Amino acid sequence: MCDQCDSSGGVIRLARKVWSLILRWRRWRYERSLLAAMTGAELKDVGISRADAHEELRRSFWSRRSRG
Numbered sequence: 001m002c003d004q005c006d007s008s009g010g011v012i013r014l015a016r017k018v019w020s021l022i023l024r025w026r027r028w029r030y031e032r033s034l035l036a037a038m039t040g041a042e043l044k045d046v047g048i049s050r051a052d053a054h055e056e057l058r059r060s061f062w063s064r065r066s067r068g
Contacts, residue, residue, distance in 0.1 A: 035048075035056060036053075038053070
């Protein structure tokens with residue numbers, strides 16, 4: 001990398017943010033795959049209805065709703 005890029009750290013910070021976002025998306029995709037494999041009893045144990053699970057699974061893996 002160039003000296004200017006190293007001194008400002010801008011490129012490195014951007015790369016870290018992008019990598020962090022990719023890892024987060026992979027985690028969310030993995031969690032949704034687990035959700036898809038859950039039985040009705042397992043969903044009930046964690047307090048999620050089958051309809052809520054289907055709604056979540058229809059969303060893109062990069063799409064995340066804030067939990068309120």
